[in-house]
Amino acid sequence: xxxCCIPRRFPxxxxxxDRVPAFGxxxxxxxxxxxxxxxxxxxxxDRMFVLGTGFVGRFVAAELKTRGWAVSGSCTSAAKKKMxxxxxHHSYLFDANNPEDEILEILKNHTHLIxxxxxxxxxxxxxxxxxxxxxxxxxxxxxxxxxxLSSTSVYGDYGGSWVDEDYPPKPVSEVARxxxxxxxxxxRLGQNLSIAxxxxxxxGIYGPGRSAVDTILKQEHLSDGQKTRLLKSYTxxxxxxxxxxxxxxxxxxxxxxxxxxxxxxxxxxxxEVFEYAKKLxxxxxxxxxxxxxxPEIAEPLPIQKTAMGEKRVSNARMKKELGVNLLHPSxxxxxxSIIEQMNR
Ligand SMILES: NC(=O)c1ccc[n+]([C@@H]2O[C@H](COP(=O)([O-])OP(=O)(O)OC[C@H]3O[C@@H](n4cnc5c(N)ncnc54)[C@H](OP(=O)(O)O)[C@@H]3O)[C@@H](O)[C@H]2O)c1
Numbered sequence: 475x476x477x478c479c480i481p482r483r484f485p486x487x488x489x490x491x492d493r494v495p496a497f498g499x500x501x502x503x504x505x506x507x508x509x510x511x512x513x514x515x516x517x518x519x520d521r522m523f524v525l526g527t528g529f530v531g532r533f534v535a536a537e538l539k540t541r542g543w544a545v546s547g548s549c550t551s552a553a554k555k556k557m558x559x560x561x562x563h564h565s566y567l568f569d570a571n572n573p574e575d576e577i578l579e580i581l582k583n584h585t586h587l588i589x590x591x592x593x594x595x596x597x598x599x600x601x602x603x604x605x606x607x608x609x610x611x612x613x614x615x616x617x618x619x620x621x622x623l624s625s626t627s628v629y630g631d632y633g634g635s636w637v638d639e640d641y642p643p644k645p646v647s648e649v650a651r652x653x654x655x656x657x658x659x660x661x662r663l664g665q666n667l668s669i670a671x672x673x674x675x676x677x678g679i680y681g682p683g684r685s686a687v688d689t690i691l692k693q694e695h696l697s698d699g700q701k702t703r704l705l706k707s708y709t710x711x712x713x714x715x716x717x718x719x720x721x722x723x724x725x726x727x728x729x730x731x732x733x734x735x736x737x738x739x740x741x742x743x744x745x746e747v748f749e750y751a752k753k754l755x756x757x758x759x760x761x762x763x764x765x766x767x768x769p770e771i772a773e774p775l776p777i778q779k780t781a782m783g784e785k786r787v788s789n790a791r792m793k794k795e796l797g798v799n800l801l802h803p804s805x806x807x808x809x810x811s812i813i814e815q816m817n818r
Contacts, residue, residue, distance in 0.1 A: 522585075525590060525601065526548060527558055530679060531590045532558070545563070545564065548567070571597075578611045588621045593649065602656060608663070609667065612667050619670045621671075622656065622672070622673050624656070624674060629644065632644075634786065635786065657673045657733070661733075673733040673734070676737075677738070707743055708784055711747075713808040719798050729795065734791055734792050735792060758813045
């Protein structure tokens with residue numbers, strides 16, 4: 475489902491207030507656009523707010539700041555706030571279940587918004603429960619572009635066939651149903667308020683600090699969800715640097731109401747990825763591979779295949795319309811870059 479709307483006139487630009495140097499980021503080569511369009515950033519006064527500065531939010535914030543953007547974001551605990559501030563990120567405490575007017579008012583001064591707060595089963599999208607409040611803020615503020623970070627889980631089961639954004643979503647889990655409802659509502663909100671709203675359906679997210687290599691090195695046990703997913707024939711995934719590429723390209727080329735799958739070219743099974751990660755660790759970080767790292771890989775839980783939402787998700791639209799040239803088309807290059815970064 476896609477909703478189109480007429481882009482509204484952009485509000486007058488105000489001077490940037492919080493230029494902060496960026497920390498903790500290896501700048502991503504953004505290959506999404508030809509040089510003439512790609513070289514500069516947007517006009518003065520562009521300000522991003524990330525609702526939910528988690529793994530993706532932190533990466534995006536760091537990358538935008540290296541490009542001269544002012545970026546702020548939210549988190550839910552004092553410890554996270556301190557961690558974000560130590561990384562140089564401007565951050566506010568914010569609970570979407572109980573949104574404070576003060577923080578919502580701050581949103582008004584931003585031109586771009588990423589919503590990275592996941593939905594909750596039985597509640598839905600916590601932000602959208604306060605729809606009236608949100609509409610008031612967004613309609614009187616400067617937000618002109620927004621991105622809702624969703625998941626490829628909305629497609630449900632397609633028996634391993636390729637699916638693109640034109641395939642009707644058939645979510646099988648409660649959380650995927652909540653995702654789909656949130657997608658539709660954010661797009662509708664954008665349409666009603668003439669804000670260029672977009673949905674990004676992300677595959678399994680990995681990157682420095684969160685990957686099969688990290689799981690093996692930390693000897694983490696897999697969660698039940700991870701164990702059951704080990705049996706899947708296909709798992710979409712995406713390196714966080716490529717998520718940034720797609721978001722950045724959309725900022726430069728908004729397309730109101732558009733939905734994009736953000737996945738790599740290689741929906742390989744998880745067991746294969748873990749095997750590759752183990753080999754990489756063994757070769758590059760000898761002595762760090764413990765015999766018992768992730769024993770579950772050898773013994774996944776028995777589960778009926780139909781419950782697992784088998785499909786291969788196509789990224790053709792992301793490449794064609796956003797011009798994204800993936801930095802990591804497969805988990806292989808993504809994991810190698812993570813190991814190389816660790817070695818450095
Ligand atoms: N992980 C995956 O493989 C995957 C795949 C597809 C889609 N997604 C979705 O894509 C988005 C970005 O992923 P991510 O890995 O960057 O997520 P993440 O690291 O879990 O970050 C989620 C953010 O939402 C905040 N948050 C959660 N509940 C909140 C609430 N009630 N009020 C305010 N803030 C709240 C968290 O706050 P704190 O920082 O204080 O915890 C955190 O900053 C998420 O919606 C995620 O569910 C994830």
